[in-house]
Amino acid sequence: MNKPIADFLKSIDGFFKEAFRNFHFVGGFPVHQYETNSHYIIEAQLPGVKKDQINLDIYSNHLKISVHNSEIIEEKDDISQSYHSTKSYQKAERIIMLPFYISERDVKASYRDGS
Numbered sequence: 001m002n003k004p005i006a007d008f009l010k011s012i013d014g015f016f017k018e019a020f021r022n023f024h025f026v027g028g029f030p031v032h033q034y035e036t037n038s039h040y041i042i043e044a045q046l047p048g049v050k051k052d053q054i055n056l057d058i059y060s061n062h063l064k065i066s067v068h069n070s071e072i073i074e075e076k077d078d079i080s081q082s083y084h085s086t087k088s089y090q091k092a093e094r095i096i097m098l099p100f101y102i103s104e105r106d107v108k109a110s111y112r113d114g115s
Helices: 002-016
Strands: 031-035 040-042 052-061 062-077 082-097
Touching: 031 082, 040 062
Parallel strands: none
Antiparallel strands: 031 040, 052 062, 062 082
């Protein structure tokens, strides 16, 4: 196989290996909901996600949890005089419908690193 085609195939392999490296879920993530005597609790399991990648939005009786990650990986090889750059962007979200209307001032959020 000639070098340009081999390099192209290698870059495609790298894309698929790196594309979802930080996110271990595709198309959503697990959410657990339960109610106590005084609170309605929603827990989302987001392995590999940092606090600054999480966003919460409140719309009437809906809570949207979204996770965003963008990353640029650059590789330079002086021996073969090649340069490779990979850009990736991942987004996952869940919208949870609640049995009542909520206000932002009534919502409390916390983050716990489970690793």
